Amino acid sequence: MARRVIIVGGGVAGIQTALTLSQRGIPTLLLERESELGGKLTGWHKLFPSFTPAHEVLDELRQRLNGSGVEVRTQCEVCHVERSGVTLASGERLAADAVVVTTGFTLFDARVKEEYGYGIYDNVYTTADIERMLNEGRVAMRDGSAPRRIAFLHCVGSRDEKVCQHHCSKVCCITGVKQAMELKEMFPEADVFNFYMDIRMFGPGYEEMYRDAQQRLNIHFVRGRISEASPTLDGRVQIKAEDTLTGRPLKMSVDMLILIIGMRSNASNAVFAADAGLQCQPSGFLAPRDLFLHNTESNVGGIFYAGAVTAPKNIGESLSEAVVAADRVTEYLKRA
Amino acid sequence: MNRNWKEYQKEIADDRYYYARSCIRQNFFPGSEKAFLDIMRNDLGRDCFDDPLHTSCTGIGYHADIVPLDTIMAVVARQFALMGEAGYENFISSCITSFGIYTEILATWEEFPETEERARENLYKATGRTLVKPKNLSHTSDVVFHHREAIAARARHRLVNVLTGEPLRVVEHIGCHYAKIFPKSGVGGSEFPYVLAGMIESWGGECVDYPERRHCCGFGFRNYLVQANRGYSVANTQKKMESMAPYKPDFIVANCPGCAMFLDKWQYTIAEMEGTTYGENGHGIPVLTYEEMAGLVLGYDPWALGMQMHQVDVEPLLDKMGIEYDPAAKYLGMNGKYIGQPASAIVNCGSQDTIYNIKQ
Numbered sequence: 001m002a003r004r005v006i007i008v009g010g011g012v013a014g015i016q017t018a019l020t021l022s023q024r025g026i027p028t029l030l031l032e033r034e035s036e037l038g039g040k041l042t043g044w045h046k047l048f049p050s051f052t053p054a055h056e057v058l059d060e061l062r063q064r065l066n067g068s069g070v071e072v073r074t075q076c077e078v079c080h081v082e083r084s085g086v087t088l089a090s091g092e093r094l095a096a097d098a099v100v101v102t103t104g105f106t107l108f109d110a111r112v113k114e115e116y117g118y119g120i121y122d123n124v125y126t127t128a129d130i131e132r133m134l135n136e137g138r139v140a141m142r143d144g145s146a147p148r149r150i151a152f153l154h155c156v157g158s159r160d161e162k163v164c165q166h167h168c169s170k171v172c173c174i175t176g177v178k179q180a181m182e183l184k185e186m187f188p189e190a191d192v193f194n195f196y197m198d199i200r201m202f203g204p205g206y207e208e209m210y211r212d213a214q215q216r217l218n219i220h221f222v223r224g225r226i227s228e229a230s231p232t233l234d235g236r237v238q239i240k241a242e243d244t245l246t247g248r249p250l251k252m253s254v255d256m257l258i259l260i261i262g263m264r265s266n267a268s269n270a271v272f273a274a275d276a277g278l279q280c281q282p283s284g285f286l287a288p289r290d291l292f293l294h295n296t297e298s299n300v301g302g303i304f305y306a307g308a309v310t311a312p313k314n315i316g317e318s319l320s321e322a323v324v325a326a327d328r329v330t331e332y333l334k335r336a
Numbered sequence: 337m338n339r340n341w342k343e344y345q346k347e348i349a350d351d352r353y354y355y356a357r358s359c360i361r362q363n364f365f366p367g368s369e370k371a372f373l374d375i376m377r378n379d380l381g382r383d384c385f386d387d388p389l390h391t392s393c394t395g396i397g398y399h400a401d402i403v404p405l406d407t408i409m410a411v412v413a414r415q416f417a418l419m420g421e422a423g424y425e426n427f428i429s430s431c432i433t434s435f436g437i438y439t440e441i442l443a444t445w446e447e448f449p450e451t452e453e454r455a456r457e458n459l460y461k462a463t464g465r466t467l468v469k470p471k472n473l474s475h476t477s478d479v480v481f482h483h484r485e486a487i488a489a490r491a492r493h494r495l496v497n498v499l500t501g502e503p504l505r506v507v508e509h510i511g512c513h514y515a516k517i518f519p520k521s522g523v524g525g526s527e528f529p530y531v532l533a534g535m536i537e538s539w540g541g542e543c544v545d546y547p548e549r550r551h552c553c554g555f556g557f558r559n560y561l562v563q564a565n566r567g568y569s570v571a572n573t574q575k576k577m578e579s580m581a582p583y584k585p586d587f588i589v590a591n592c593p594g595c596a597m598f599l600d601k602w603q604y605t606i607a608e609m610e611g612t613t614y615g616e617n618g619h620g621i622p623v624l625t626y627e628e629m630a631g632l633v634l635g636y637d638p639w640a641l642g643m644q645m646h647q648v649d650v651e652p653l654l655d656k657m658g659i660e661y662d663p664a665a666k667y668l669g670m671n672g673k674y675i676g677q678p679a680s681a682i683v684n685c686g687s688q689d690t691i692y693n694i695k696q
Contacts, residue, residue: 120528228550230549231545231546231547233546233583
């Protein structure tokens, strides 16, 4: 059964799928667009809810990959996917008996929500920026000073009809809580606010973390969306919002406004779908054959999915789904 | 100030405009519409048809719930029909309310074709005219924006303080109905409109971004039209003025008739009520229309532009720009006829006999 499987995308889902297939003796080729494996995880600092350093997870995955027999090619962008293989941007055609698409998601570009001033005002950041700053060991305002008041805004690019992102990105709520806690511990004197429309704590330990943020760290949660951000004379950011629990508008100046950006589908999904006859969901994420018994299979035999290419997922879910996808590929190859 | 405006470029016709006037501008800033026509025709050599047959768009009545939707659609259809009869395709509106109305109705017709058919039928039954939709719809500030570099090339004055050589600091205020309803209908969209900012930059000035930049001037139709609500209207202007004052702007420019009027006249009201002024040396902050700003840049006489009609005196600004003017001619109208002079006011540091502080 020495058939080759190509995995498109070297994030956590792709790596885990490759590892599992390799353990089952199936020759596997893992293709990654960037120069290193790891996907979005390479940019994250610590993972919720345990505050596990992201590099610990990634290092172990990479370590397992070494000597696993998985062939890895980085800086390989896949342009076309078919059931019989893939075509690279270079024009090279790679044949396979099965393809697993693990290309994940794209972070929402906060500049689209112009009213929040990302890329325009100095002290407006995204959660991705904060992860990078945490990794660099220094979180500060643009002028280098420590923030005294920080506001997080949830659902930037999620559940938002105006930017055609109707879906919930699922992990942003807990990301906002995690970063609020990290910044509060880093700047104990700072006031930290979370502006939200719902708090969706779906995972184990998440609700406890949310409670801890409020009770132990005194992080404020305000149910209301920020309508606009503006600059102040001293380089801070003025925000306007409505506290929908008290029914009152509020205006405050903050040192840092952090936009909790959502997950959107990759532009490549539509290309892959057109090439191979795959189905997309209205959100643009690729549609699995069904949501229960065949959730890692596409509607086309020989093409499989794992991770956030089908919907927003956290790291643990992506890793678990990768194992299931590898199982389904194995079964498919046995049948073929 | 605006780094995203290029994503919202709109098509603006270059010539052959059918000009639809504003009802209220002709009363508040009568020189501005004339200045627009003079600039287009005499300075830039453009064809601009000023049709005496066209009417109010009835937008104020529409927003006050007096004029029903079908009625205003018929009125708008008639304006467009007149444009077609005159042989023009590019409809330009002097009023932001009207521009919002025209944009909204064209979008409604696009989205619900049956409403266009009904308007077409109503127009024909009422007037015997045939609806012709414009090939291009723009606000007149779009048109000035479109020609801003040509104006800059003919500039006799720049938006620069001649004493210091520094760019003048300008607050640009965009009318809500310009792009807040349909962001893509305005240059630069609704969050960072570029239409006035582009003129300011091209003519040497510097835009001021301040916390309440996007806030409404306070006109808001019912805020002002219903007398009992006027305190709310003033409060909105006050909020903006207090927010912009620390940035020390040299003047405000607006592209909406209501905004230019209320930002100007409510400064007088606030000064009289509270003794508060927001400009330099106890003055108010001058408020200009974009045609007045263009006219000053092109060297028009400020009194010919109608700037004596402003509540806040513009002389400090004229001095900064190095514009010569005859103080004695300020209140002389056509043929040197004296048009009357307003009473002194706190906002212009006039007679002090009315100054009081209601907080004391």
